[in-house]
Amino acid sequence: MTGAEKRAFGVYVHWPFCLSKCPYCDFNSHVRHAAIDEDRFARAFAREIETTAARLPGRDVSSIFLGGGTPSLMAPRTVGLVLDAIGKHWRVASDVEVTLEANPTSVEATRFAGYRAAGVNRVSLGVQALDDRSLRELGRLHSAREALDAVAVARRSFDRYSFDLIYARPAQTPEMWAGELRLAIAEAAEHLSLYQLTIEEGTPFFGLHAAGKLKTPDEGLARALYDVTQEVCAHHSLPAYEISNHARPGAECRHNLVYWRGDEYAGIGPGAHGRLDIGGIRHATATEKRPEAWLMRVEASGHGVTTDELLNSEERADEFLLMGLRLAEGIEPDRYAALAGRPLDPKRIALLSEEGAIAVDADGRLRVTQAGFPVLDAVVADLAA
Numbered sequence: 001m002t003g004a005e006k007r008a009f010g011v012y013v014h015w016p017f018c019l020s021k022c023p024y025c026d027f028n029s030h031v032r033h034a035a036i037d038e039d040r041f042a043r044a045f046a047r048e049i050e051t052t053a054a055r056l057p058g059r060d061v062s063s064i065f066l067g068g069g070t071p072s073l074m075a076p077r078t079v080g081l082v083l084d085a086i087g088k089h090w091r092v093a094s095d096v097e098v099t100l101e102a103n104p105t106s107v108e109a110t111r112f113a114g115y116r117a118a119g120v121n122r123v124s125l126g127v128q129a130l131d132d133r134s135l136r137e138l139g140r141l142h143s144a145r146e147a148l149d150a151v152a153v154a155r156r157s158f159d160r161y162s163f164d165l166i167y168a169r170p171a172q173t174p175e176m177w178a179g180e181l182r183l184a185i186a187e188a189a190e191h192l193s194l195y196q197l198t199i200e201e202g203t204p205f206f207g208l209h210a211a212g213k214l215k216t217p218d219e220g221l222a223r224a225l226y227d228v229t230q231e232v233c234a235h236h237s238l239p240a241y242e243i244s245n246h247a248r249p250g251a252e253c254r255h256n257l258v259y260w261r262g263d264e265y266a267g268i269g270p271g272a273h274g275r276l277d278i279g280g281i282r283h284a285t286a287t288e289k290r291p292e293a294w295l296m297r298v299e300a301s302g303h304g305v306t307t308d309e310l311l312n313s314e315e316r317a318d319e320f321l322l323m324g325l326r327l328a329e330g331i332e333p334d335r336y337a338a339l340a341g342r343p344l345d346p347k348r349i350a351l352l353s354e355e356g357a358i359a360v361d362a363d364g365r366l367r368v369t370q371a372g373f374p375v376l377d378a379v380v381a382d383l384a385a
């Protein structure tokens, strides 16, 4: 992309509720046993959108992502109200990508037509595994059959859909995973997200893992599972365009590219993060995480922002490096230099290139190699030092 080209602008909207809490998940999601007042939330989303748009006038929205939590618990009418508010306060590109994250149950699939009518044009389903035993262990409320049925409804309802699987699960071998992945690819159209199970602090899995009751793959096995993922997907024309995301060329999730390319995005809803460029300064924003507390803040002051941090050039450049090197396309070193006020250290680039962890392409882009991706954190730390 050249400097003169218009950069992307995304809007992230967080729906913070789930039917139950999965034992591995540390996302901002809450279970409520009473009915949720969706109209009240819709009004608050619209209010926060209006306030945020006043800080960011003149943007063209290129992508919208309704994430969670479980946004597929929202009534299509609520989704429509949120999208209308975005369209009222910003200009929305005619080819805008509008993704909604959905849990793959039969009940949720019945809402897909309503979401499409409301303006959603892409769904991302949390399938997680294609065998029932693993799904039970992951605490999921759906079976593999039900998930595949929901994928079939997504295929009929939307031109674009993706689904997520979690691998490196307890007792998973590379052979088992390769078989499951082939099955998944047969059901996928253009995009798959494949996440290694992460044991997050504060989750039930963290306690079980610490007590030795949940065994995750050691480094060697995790590496073998990662390698199988790359081989099987590349063989089926779904190469990794990001460390955990695979797509046919041109079918990448445009919203997630906003994050990884260091573009601008607004975060709306409880616990949403944003990166806003105001007067040439990058702001890192975050909103109140607790849904009811967020509602009250928005109703009182028009927004739920509790953190609004100005990033200095070093922080801005480090974040650009950290996010950009997750992408197969890598980064433009000149953009790093412009942000940091200094270029990357040529000696470190030479050393990491010799080790085969990074490569500098003929067009000057710097990217992490297949061998470097499993040690990405170390590569980024080395380059940023």
Ligand SMILES: C[S@@+](CC[C@H](N)C(=O)[O-])C[C@H]1O[C@@H](n2cnc3c(N)ncnc32)[C@H](O)[C@@H]1O
Residues within 6 Å of the ligand: 024, 025, 026, 027, 068, 069, 070, 071, 101, 102, 103, 104, 125, 126, 127, 128, 164, 165, 166, 195, 196, 197, 198, 199, 200
């Ligand atoms: C925030 S969740 C929302 C999706 C939706 N609620 C669902 O569960 O189907 C997004 C994705 O993050 C992934 N994820 C969440 N926790 C994870 C963990 N501890 N390790 C690996 N992947 C995880 C799952 O694949 C999940 O689909």
Ligand code: SF4
Residues within 6 Å of the ligand: 017, 018, 019, 020, 021, 022, 025, 026, 027, 029, 068, 069, 070, 103, 126
């Ligand atoms: S994985 Fe999805 S359904 Fe499970 S708790 Fe997290 S956000 Fe909710």
